Amino acid sequence: MSSPRASREAPAAAQHDREAADSRRSSALDENVQAIKRWERAILLARSKAERVSDWIAGTAASGPVLILHVIWFGVWVTVNTGVIRGIRTFDAFPFPFLTMTVSLEAIFLALFVLASQNRLARQADKRSHLDLQIDLLAEREMTAVLQLLQDIARHLAVQTTVTPEQLRDLMTKTDLRHLTDRMEELAEPATPS
Numbered sequence: 001m002s003s004p005r006a007s008r009e010a011p012a013a014a015q016h017d018r019e020a021a022d023s024r025r026s027s028a029l030d031e032n033v034q035a036i037k038r039w040e041r042a043i044l045l046a047r048s049k050a051e052r053v054s055d056w057i058a059g060t061a062a063s064g065p066v067l068i069l070h071v072i073w074f075g076v077w078v079t080v081n082t083g084v085i086r087g088i089r090t091f092d093a094f095p096f097p098f099l100t101m102t103v104s105l106e107a108i109f110l111a112l113f114v115l116a117s118q119n120r121l122a123r124q125a126d127k128r129s130h131l132d133l134q135i136d137l138l139a140e141r142e143m144t145a146v147l148q149l150l151q152d153i154a155r156h157l158a159v160q161t162t163v164t165p166e167q168l169r170d171l172m173t174k175t176d177l178r179h180l181t182d183r184m185e186e187l188a189e190p191a192t193p194s
Contacts, residue, residue, distance in 0.1 A: 054116040
């Protein structure tokens with residue numbers, strides 16, 4: 001029969017174990033977050049001056065104040081140049097050729113800055129994708145080793161498993177990346193009607 005003190009200590013010990021496990025998970029999570037922050041910061045700091053300017057222009061152009069500024073600018077321009085306000089001489093009569101040229105040039109340059117910024121972000125996404133692939137490949141190798149170890153332990157202890165040896169062999173087989181990418185390309189191709 002257990003004492004009342006022992007029955008109180010058991011939940012406390014279990015609570016302590018849960019807190020320790022949560023702390024380890026939290027520590028690993030914090031470590032991962034900090035590593036990602038450092039990587040992102042390094043990428044931002046490694047940008048060239050032109051990339052920084054492109055990013056700033058693309059970010060600023062997409063802001064609310066710039067949108068409001070454009071609405072006011074166009075409104076004033078059209079109002080002044082339609083002769084609605086007496087005493088102010090028009091300088092760009094309808095159909096507003098100077099406004100059209102100005103807006104077209106702005107659109108061209110803005111598009112170039114946005115494309116430059118998007119190209120940099122695409123390169124960054126490619127780096128992330130390659131990092132994900134490397135981590136996935138490492139995880140696949142580690143899981144293969146874990147499966148082999150578990151199979152060895154189960155065999156040594158003569159434990160009956162619900163997974164058949166054939167299933168284990170299939171899971172423990174090293175992944176052929178060339179074959180896998182070929183299969184993925186087959187799936188990406190549209191089906192041709194016969």
